[in-house]
Amino acid sequence: MNLNALYKLAYGMYIIGAHKDGKLNGQVANTVFQVTSEPPTVAVSINKGNLTHEYIKASRAFSAAVLCTATPLPYIGAFGFKSGRDVDKTKGVNFKIGQTGSPVFLDHATAYLEVEVGQEIDAGTHTVFIGRVVAAEVLTEDPCMTYEYYHQVKRGTTPKTAPSYIAKEKGGEK
Amino acid sequence: MNLNALYKLAYGMYIIGAHKDGKLNGQVANTVFQVTSEPPTVAVSINKGNLTHEYIKASRAFSAAVLCTATPLPYIGAFGFKSGRDVDKTKGVNFKIGQTGSPVFLDHATAYLEVEVGQEIDAGTHTVFIGRVVAAEVLTEDPCMTYEYYHQVKRGTTPKTAPSYIAKEKGGEK
Numbered sequence: 001m002n003l004n005a006l007y008k009l010a011y012g013m014y015i016i017g018a019h020k021d022g023k024l025n026g027q028v029a030n031t032v033f034q035v036t037s038e039p040p041t042v043a044v045s046i047n048k049g050n051l052t053h054e055y056i057k058a059s060r061a062f063s064a065a066v067l068c069t070a071t072p073l074p075y076i077g078a079f080g081f082k083s084g085r086d087v088d089k090t091k092g093v094n095f096k097i098g099q100t101g102s103p104v105f106l107d108h109a110t111a112y113l114e115v116e117v118g119q120e121i122d123a124g125t126h127t128v129f130i131g132r133v134v135a136a137e138v139l140t141e142d143p144c145m146t147y148e149y150y151h152q153v154k155r156g157t158t159p160k161t162a163p164s165y166i167a168k169e170k171g172g173e174k
Numbered sequence: 175m176n177l178n179a180l181y182k183l184a185y186g187m188y189i190i191g192a193h194k195d196g197k198l199n200g201q202v203a204n205t206v207f208q209v210t211s212e213p214p215t216v217a218v219s220i221n222k223g224n225l226t227h228e229y230i231k232a233s234r235a236f237s238a239a240v241l242c243t244a245t246p247l248p249y250i251g252a253f254g255f256k257s258g259r260d261v262d263k264t265k266g267v268n269f270k271i272g273q274t275g276s277p278v279f280l281d282h283a284t285a286y287l288e289v290e291v292g293q294e295i296d297a298g299t300h301t302v303f304i305g306r307v308v309a310a311e312v313l314t315e316d317p318c319m320t321y322e323y324y325h326q327v328k329r330g331t332t333p334k335t336a337p338s339y340i341a342k343e344k345g346g347e348k
Contacts, residue, residue: 005285005310006208008240010186010320031207034180035219035297037339045209066182111179121295123209136179146184165211
């Protein structure tokens with residue numbers, strides 16, 4: 001078995017926004033995908049240890065901003081490699097409060113969605129949140145960043161808490 | 175709300191293989207994604223009306239072959255716009271029987287996975303099958319086809335039964 005095959009799966013790069021008791025947070029995710037078209041339904045896989053997980057569970061909603069290829073690595077790093085428990089991720093970035101109350105992070109975003117969570121699937125280390133799209137806008141026609149582009153062109157890395165992390169000894173993150 | 179935002183989500187292009195009572199079938203899917211890394215766990219969203227859905231439910235397993243950008247449209251069309259109830263999709267294509275008993279379709283594949291289904295999530299028109307990766311191989315280093323490439327470069331279309339179908343009146347499939 002060669003788990004590098006998992007690197008062949010294609011994803012985008014998203015900033016997931018969520019809120020709880022007036023507090024706001026965001027994190028990078030790559031596993032956002034549509035599960036049905038009628039009604040428009042989207043899922044995301046979030047690590048149970050993440051603050052965003054706690055906020056989505058509490059508010060039963062999240063936003064997903066689709067990042068463009070030009071997104072600077074430090075922007076991704078600020079959302080992806082730091083915890084909202086230690087830093088306020090809304091500082092110095094542009095966002096609006098969406099109709100679900102979730103922060104929608106607007107920098108480098110080509111589009112965004114807001115989702116009201118209908119189902120939570122326990123997938124071990126992660127929860128898959130599934131819900132209906134209640135807001136959606138296209139912001140620019142800039143090309144969207146793929147996970148492959150992030151790794152190969154931007155030379156980005158993956159935190160251990162990501163669904164798509166593959167340990168070095170198993171062939172990943174060389 | 176502009177549902178074209180859903181087109182900004184990035185996916186790959188996959189041939190899903192499944193079996194039941196010695197019968198084999200395959201279909202195109204774009205919503206294959208990893209949900210956890212330890213253990214390696216993958217999900218796919220399949221329309222309830224599809225024969226592959228019936229086979230995955232019966233065998234509780236599926237394969238996913240990752241298509242390369244060079245995949246000819248007729249190959250995708252044969253798996254994506256025809257039902258295994260009407261035609262034998264294994265005719266004239268290369269495949270092997272994987273360790274789950276699922277057919278693994280090898281033409282134009284850069285990698286494949288086999289998954290033993292652990293959970294089935296009812297998502298209305300579709301079921302999200304989630305399970306552990308039990309086999310995985312990289313076959314080539316050819317670039318993988320993204321759903322965007324399929325639409326923009328290959329000028330491919332989406333059947334109404336796909337999770338990512340957007341009706342014309344809602345801005346999709348122009």
